[in-house]
Amino acid sequence: MGMQVNTNLAANNAYRNLSTTQNALGKSMEKLSSGLRINRASDDAAGMAISEGLKSQVNGYTVAARNAQDGISVVQTAEGALTQVHSMLQRMRDLAVQGGNDSNNDDSRKAIKKETDQLTQELTRMSEATKFNGKSLLDGSTAKMDFQVGADGNASNQISVNLSMANVKSIAAELNGGDLAAAGTKFDIAAIGAVGGASTFTSTKGGVATTITTANLGAPGAFTSVEGYADALRKDAAFSANFTVTVEKDANGAGTGISVNAKDGGTLGTTSAGTGISAGTAGTALTGTGLDFSTAANAQASLNLIDTQIKTVSDARADLGAVQNRLESAVNNLNVGKENLTAATSRITDVDMASEMVSFTRSNILSQAGTAMLAQANQSNQGVLKLLG
Secondary structure, three states: OOOOOOOOHHHHHHHHHHHHHHHHHHHHHHHHHHOEOOOOHHHOHHHHHHHHHHHHHHHHHHHHHHHHHHHHHHHHHHHHHHHHHHHHHHHHHHHHHHHOOOOOOHHHHHHHHHHHHHHHHHHHHHHHHOEEOOEEOOOOOOOEEEEEOOOOOOHHHEEEEEOHHHOHHHHHHHHHHOOEOOOOEEEEOOOHHHOEOOOEEEEEEOOEEEEEEOOOOOOOOOOOOHHHHHHHHHHOHHHHHHEEEEEEEOOOOOEEEEEEEEOOOOEEOOOOOOEOOOOEEOOOOEOOOOOOOOOHHHHHHHHHHHHHHHHHHHHHHHHHHHHHHHHHHHHHHHHHHHHHHHHHHHHHHEOOHHHHHHHHHHHHHHHHHHHHHHHHHHHHHHHHHHHHO
């Protein structure tokens, strides 16, 4: 090979290799300093696109978990208030049971009414005061609240909390001015010795009639008192599943007949229930009075009204409890999903430090060697000067 001065092929080759090594060394230093395998799209275009999509899901899951926690807080706020509503309704029920006793005089009944009025007012106040972030929960103004518990924009990523059944303001209004069901249908019994055989009762609700016939309660003469006949009715499975019975008494405390109520709130028929029992007389409903304890019969009707509201609150609390469990499950699922997606993103974007350190060490050594060889190549043409000397 001849000796040239204008072109130093050895130096050019060394320079090219040194430039490649320096680029590799720079990328290794960038990856080691950032901890990321992908610092720009050119490092891995497909991996960058996948990782950004995964990051969107991870960030969405993080926010969705916070949303679900907010939902749990809303449910706990509403359910906690309903716990107190239940306590007040139970106290009202106790008072209604007390009011059903004819040992109460007028002053006692007025005292019972005063306490229930105060409790009803507190129910109204609670319904207006129970709020979350300024939104009322129990006054009926917020029927439903939707919570975004997923990272995507479709219906399956939302959970709805139904607050329509938790309308405490409506419950208070019903207790304060609702209609009391009619007193039970009364069946007079002129001679208890004539009562015997099976008894039949029919109630109608929503246009649907339900007829119940008891078992044979005994032959005529089997009962010595109206109380005994009422006890026999209570022990009959078919009757007790659908009706309640109380004994009507005269001024001397002697039983004169029975009063029967349908448990489903239906209207009881007045047809004679059986042998020795006269045709019934339907009770009169009280309209717009709310709770009334002026008589034992009205106290019983008030008791039924309170029981209806207790059931309403129980249903609302059960629904809220079920939704809270669902939200908690959603949070757990989001946390698991976030963990797995974060791991997937890490496998794509994070650098293997040990492997990259091997590459860095190799490039560093090659860089030093390339620099030395470039210096040697630049000196290789110095021999031409001796030919000229």
